[in-house]
Amino acid sequence: MAATTLKEFTLEEVAQHNTPDDLWVVIDAKVYNLSRFKDLHPGGLAVLLDEEVAGQDATEAFYGLHRHEVLERPQYKRLHIGTIQGQKSVLYDQVAGEISQVPYAEPTWLTPGYFSPYYSDNHRGFQKVVRRFVDEVMYDDAQAREEDGKRPSQHVFDKMAEINMHAMRLGPGKHLQGRTLMGGLVKPEEFDYFHELIITQELVRCGQRGYGDAMLGGKVIGLPPVLNFGSEELKAKVVPEVLAGKKFICLAISEAMAGSDVMGLQTTAKLTEDGKEWIINGSKKWITNATFADYFTVGCKTDDGLTVILVERGPGVETRQIKTSYSTTAGTAYVTFDDVHVPVGNTLGQVGGGIFVILSNFNHERWVMCCSSARCQRSIIDECLKWTSQRKAFGKPLISQPVIRSRIAGMIARTESVQSWLENITYQMTHMTYKQQAEKLAGPIGFLKSYSTQCAQDTARDAVQIFGGRGITQTGMGRFIEHYYRTVTFDSLLGGAEDVLADLGVRQAIRSMPKNARL
Numbered sequence: 001m002a003a004t005t006l007k008e009f010t011l012e013e014v015a016q017h018n019t020p021d022d023l024w025v026v027i028d029a030k031v032y033n034l035s036r037f038k039d040l041h042p043g044g045l046a047v048l049l050d051e052e053v054a055g056q057d058a059t060e061a062f063y064g065l066h067r068h069e070v071l072e073r074p075q076y077k078r079l080h081i082g083t084i085q086g087q088k089s090v091l092y093d094q095v096a097g098e099i100s101q102v103p104y105a106e107p108t109w110l111t112p113g114y115f116s117p118y119y120s121d122n123h124r125g126f127q128k129v130v131r132r133f134v135d136e137v138m139y140d141d142a143q144a145r146e147e148d149g150k151r152p153s154q155h156v157f158d159k160m161a162e163i164n165m166h167a168m169r170l171g172p173g174k175h176l177q178g179r180t181l182m183g184g185l186v187k188p189e190e191f192d193y194f195h196e197l198i199i200t201q202e203l204v205r206c207g208q209r210g211y212g213d214a215m216l217g218g219k220v221i222g223l224p225p226v227l228n229f230g231s232e233e234l235k236a237k238v239v240p241e242v243l244a245g246k247k248f249i250c251l252a253i254s255e256a257m258a259g260s261d262v263m264g265l266q267t268t269a270k271l272t273e274d275g276k277e278w279i280i281n282g283s284k285k286w287i288t289n290a291t292f293a294d295y296f297t298v299g300c301k302t303d304d305g306l307t308v309i310l311v312e313r314g315p316g317v318e319t320r321q322i323k324t325s326y327s328t329t330a331g332t333a334y335v336t337f338d339d340v341h342v343p344v345g346n347t348l349g350q351v352g353g354g355i356f357v358i359l360s361n362f363n364h365e366r367w368v369m370c371c372s373s374a375r376c377q378r379s380i381i382d383e384c385l386k387w388t389s390q391r392k393a394f395g396k397p398l399i400s401q402p403v404i405r406s407r408i409a410g411m412i413a414r415t416e417s418v419q420s421w422l423e424n425i426t427y428q429m430t431h432m433t434y435k436q437q438a439e440k441l442a443g444p445i446g447f448l449k450s451y452s453t454q455c456a457q458d459t460a461r462d463a464v465q466i467f468g469g470r471g472i473t474q475t476g477m478g479r480f481i482e483h484y485y486r487t488v489t490f491d492s493l494l495g496g497a498e499d500v501l502a503d504l505g506v507r508q509a510i511r512s513m514p515k516n517a518r519l
């Protein structure tokens, strides 16, 4: 609406409008009429009437207090009435798909002038399309759903399905065969772990941790057991509808009593006398996506040990939302199974061979978490560099304080080391069979995840110190910092706690110590 009536003004003309009933300001060469908005201004009237603000160029004051996105909200866009003669806006709106120019806000391989041995032209083209997709289709939904706590909108899942993003999120493999990936940009047999890394890292740029898990994190860990261990009949029924984003699946292993002690699970599955069905009883806790899941990949205690069984939502299956540190959009739930009858054909892998089914996917799950952790840390650097450059305190930008620079130095060093290590491991994955990965990479991936999440927590703590009170405020300038600090521990717990994974890495290393090694 404003675009049709925009006029040009001089700074002198704007200066005439400096009273409560006739109040204009200039922000980045754009003129805003605040006369009717002033009483609704969340920051109050007095600040707008300050002699350095009313009728003046208030760009610096504005960006010291507001995120640019404020000006993009429809209700505020209407305040924009014109521009300043001879001046141009330099603080442009974020363009969908664009690479950030902020130093270290992008990994080296995306930074102009730098090189990388890992990414091909195909990866580069792929990244561009994924970024645009995330910016255009997902970003706004992520902000809205994290706030209202509902699961991601179906239209987002549908759009993801159109380009086969749900299938690609499971990594390379047979499930991609016959699918057109990203409109044909990459052939199924060429899709590799770097493509998957790109998807994971681009998705988390939405900056909403709950939404990130809601983006079918449950499928990423719950569907592989079906793909790798389910019968052909079961796969034919379940896989197409899940990869089409029409049905949802989750992994249901951890329990209130047993925690992640897989061998201590208490949910039972007993065969009926005719041997045709399992009857499942028990409960599961902290199950991501469970509130909206149609299928549950469940770890059960059977007479022969641990068995994994696919349970379809139906009589006897109940899910109850658990409130965690992030929004309910991830659909984290407490799940109960009361005399749930399941056909034996839903058994995944061998009866009693459940531990193998569960362990087979751990490396991939942890590696996915490393991808997302590395990228989240980078987004925090982006926030901190922008904030400390635009925010003035004691007459100088925050970045001119050595203590601030020291904290940012730590953030950059940690993030770069995590990404470099991640790319090295990803490169190994692209050259190893799944079996080789299991043998050789469980330790390194365990180390990387443990290291990455420690780095992430240090970075979250530093970012809060840099943002001060805004770093603990859910709206405004520090909203991503507050969110990050509140949710950063998720990665350090899910898929194996920090200490456990570091210990796994050392134990794996010791296992391959040469017998004759001596000092």
Ligand code: HEM
Pocket (backbone or CB within 6 Å): 025, 032, 034, 041, 042, 043, 044, 047, 048, 053, 058, 061, 062, 065, 066, 067, 070, 071, 076, 079, 475, 476, 477
């Ligand atoms: C187009 C003009 C403006 C709009 C649409 C606007 C809108 C807002 C909004 C939505 C907030 C809530 C915080 C947030 O969500 O970021 C806010 C807070 C605030 N605004 Fe403005 N504002 C405008 C101009 C200004 C100007 C020129 C000043 C002068 C310095 C100012 C001073 C403040 C202050 C002090 C706060 C409180 C900040 C805080 O809680 O940290 N605003 N404004």
